[in-house]
Structures are given as C-alpha cells and as structure tokens.
Amino acid sequence: MTVIAIRELAKQFGDQVVLSGINLDLAQGDVKVLMGSSGSGKSTLLRCLNRLVEPTSGSIQFQSKEILGPNVDVRQLRKQIGFVFQQFALYSHLTVLENVTLALRKLEGIGLKQANEKALHELAQFDMVPHQSKYPSQLSGGQKQRVAIARALAMDPAVLLLDEPTSALDPVMSRDVGELINRLHHNGITMICVTHDLGLASTISDRVLFLDKGIIRADERLDVLASNHSDPELQAFFGKRE
Ligand SMILES: Nc1ncnc2c1ncn2[C@@H]1O[C@H](COP(=O)(O)OP(=O)(O)OP(=O)(O)O)[C@@H](O)[C@H]1O
Ligand SMILES: [Mg+2]
Known part of the structure; x- marks a missing residue:
C-alpha cells in the first residue's frame, strides 16, 4: 500500500528554487535514506511532508488523501507523521517522562495516568525507564x-521523518540509533531518514535517494552511487568518502 505519494513538488523561498519536480512514492514499511550536499533541500522536503514548510506547488498524498491546501487538519497530520530533529528539540525544563507525555496530553487529550503508562511503554523499548526523572541536560x-x-x-505515527538523527552523536551512539531504526523498520514503521552518515545509511537501507540542488538525481544502491565516477556531483559527494 502506498502511504505517501509526492507529485511534482516544488518549493521556492523568494526567488530561490529549493525543490523542483519531486516525485516520490513510499509504500507501507519502506525506509528511504535521503542524502545530498548541504543546502540541497533535504530538510525542506521533510518539512513539506508535515507542513512545517508550505510547498509552492505540487501534491502530497498521505494514505490517499491530499495533505496540501487549506482544509487539512495539520495537528492531526502531525500526529500521524512524526518528526525527529537533529538537535533532539527536547524541552529542557521538563523531565524525560514529561517530554514524552506532553504531546499525548496536549494533542491527544489523554489523562496523566494513561499518558504516563503509554510514555513508560515507549521509554522501556529504548531502555530509558531508569532515566525517566532526569532532565535533558543530564x-x-x-x-x-x-x-x-x-x-x-x-x-503511534504511521510515518516517522528523521532529519540527521545522528549528526550530534559519536560513532557508537550513531550505531545505536541505526539499530533502533532497524528495529522500528522491523515493526513496520514507514520512515524517511536524512543523513550525511554513510555508516548509518548502509545500516538502515540498501538504497539511497540523492538530492542535488532540489532535484532527486538518483534512487540507487549505495555502492553503485559510491562507485559512479562519471557523474561529477555524485563523485564530489561520495567519491572522497570511499
Ligand atoms: N525558511 C527559509 N527561508 C528562506 N530560505 C530557506 C528557508 N529554509 C531553507 N532555506 C534555504 O533553502 C535551501 C535548502 O535548505 P535545507 O535546509 O532544505 O537544506 P539541507 O539539504 O537540509 O542542508 P543541510 O545538509 O545543511 O541540513 C538553503 O539554501 C536554505 O538557505
Ligand atoms: Mg538539513
């Protein structure tokens, strides 16, 4: 089943064309890795998917319904399409447990006891229950x-978008997050993960979408991309890293 269908998506900031002619389909359970040089439009593309950025034109369907346009419940959409940021974006004045329960209580209107139970269930999956009372700085x-x-x-999102989830982490912790993403993949969550980390990319997917100046230039196996020396953009990005 197709979960996300992007058609001819374009985004301009003023005169600057940041995305153009983006076409992409994600089936249920797909994990797509999105790579490309800095400024190529990766974060903008992810942000279009949960309306943190308004595209200039094109269409995005989520579970066969258009999500662009004025009559879309953006709050509802953001519950179904989760977002994980590079810098974690945790609330520093809230404990671990409170950080996880906040959206459940505010967006879902769930009571404290039930929200705590749900949050502890999620934290348990990641061995974070012993840290539930700590603050992010700890x-x-x-x-x-x-x-x-x-x-x-x-x-319980249907889709999880991860924007450089390991760029602030050391290699061991990056591997940890890679394994975690694989576990989520195993559980059938559909994901798009932006990363510069070739190790993470190869851990979580054997194919990579390569974005270049706002255009998807390739949807290819990582080893093929890395050994394609005829394309100067690919060579510039992957060549030096072999
Ligand atoms: N809100 C904004 N207003 C104006 N320009 C923006 C805005 N957001 C992004 N841009 C521009 O769009 C281009 C693409 O930015 P984007 O953040 O999508 O790149 P990226 O591929 O995620 O880069 P990086 O790897 O550095 O995170 C950049 O030139 C950026 O300056
Ligand atoms: Mg980015």
Whole structure:
C-alpha cells in the first residue's frame, strides 16, 4: 500500500528554487535514506511532508488523501507523521517522562495516568525507564535522541521523518540509533531518514535517494552511487568518502 505519494513538488523561498519536480512514492514499511550536499533541500522536503514548510506547488498524498491546501487538519497530520530533529528539540525544563507525555496530553487529550503508562511503554523499548526523572541536560546525546524518538513514537505515527538523527552523536551512539531504526523498520514503521552518515545509511537501507540542488538525481544502491565516477556531483559527494 502506498502511504505517501509526492507529485511534482516544488518549493521556492523568494526567488530561490529549493525543490523542483519531486516525485516520490513510499509504500507501507519502506525506509528511504535521503542524502545530498548541504543546502540541497533535504530538510525542506521533510518539512513539506508535515507542513512545517508550505510547498509552492505540487501534491502530497498521505494514505490517499491530499495533505496540501487549506482544509487539512495539520495537528492531526502531525500526529500521524512524526518528526525527529537533529538537535533532539527536547524541552529542557521538563523531565524525560514529561517530554514524552506532553504531546499525548496536549494533542491527544489523554489523562496523566494513561499518558504516563503509554510514555513508560515507549521509554522501556529504548531502555530509558531508569532515566525517566532526569532532565535533558543530564542525558548523553544518544539518550536524548532515544527520548526524542520515543516521544515521536508515543503518538503511534504511521510515518516517522528523521532529519540527521545522528549528526550530534559519536560513532557508537550513531550505531545505536541505526539499530533502533532497524528495529522500528522491523515493526513496520514507514520512515524517511536524512543523513550525511554513510555508516548509518548502509545500516538502515540498501538504497539511497540523492538530492542535488532540489532535484532527486538518483534512487540507487549505495555502492553503485559510491562507485559512479562519471557523474561529477555524485563523485564530489561520495567519491572522497570511499
Ligand atoms: N525558511 C527559509 N527561508 C528562506 N530560505 C530557506 C528557508 N529554509 C531553507 N532555506 C534555504 O533553502 C535551501 C535548502 O535548505 P535545507 O535546509 O532544505 O537544506 P539541507 O539539504 O537540509 O542542508 P543541510 O545538509 O545543511 O541540513 C538553503 O539554501 C536554505 O538557505
Ligand atoms: Mg538539513
């Protein structure tokens, strides 16, 4: 089943064309890795998918319904399409448990006891229950990212968007997050993960979408991309990293 269908998506900021002619389909359970140089439009593309950025033109269907346009319940959409940011975006004045329950209580209107139960269930998956009363400043980067992912999953989203989830982490913690993403994949969650990390990319998917100046230039196996020396853009991005 197609979960997300993007057609001829374009975004301009003023005169600057940031995305153009984006066509992409995600089936239920797909994991897509999105790579491309800085400024190529990766975050903008993810942000269009839950309306953090308004596209200039084109169409995005989520579960066969158009999500662009004025008559869409954006709050509802954001419950179904979760977002994990590079810098975790946890509330520093709230504990781990409160960070995870906040959206459940505010967006879903769930009572405290039930929200706590749900949050602890998610935190348990990531071995974070012992840290439930800590504040974000008392956690390592990897632990913060696990809380951020637990928080997104507490809403039971159909799709999870991850924007460079490991860029603030050391290699060991990055591997941790890679394994976690694989576990979510196993559970059937549809994901798009933006990353510069070739290790993470190869851990979670054997194919990579390569975005170049706002255009999807390739949807290819990582080893094929990395060995394509005839395309200067691909060579510039992957060549030096072999
Ligand atoms: N809100 C905004 N207003 C104006 N320009 C923007 C805005 N957001 C992004 N841009 C521009 O759009 C282009 C693409 O930005 P985007 O953040 O999508 O790139 P990216 O591929 O995620 O880069 P990075 O790898 O550095 O995160 C950049 O030139 C950026 O300056
Ligand atoms: Mg970005």
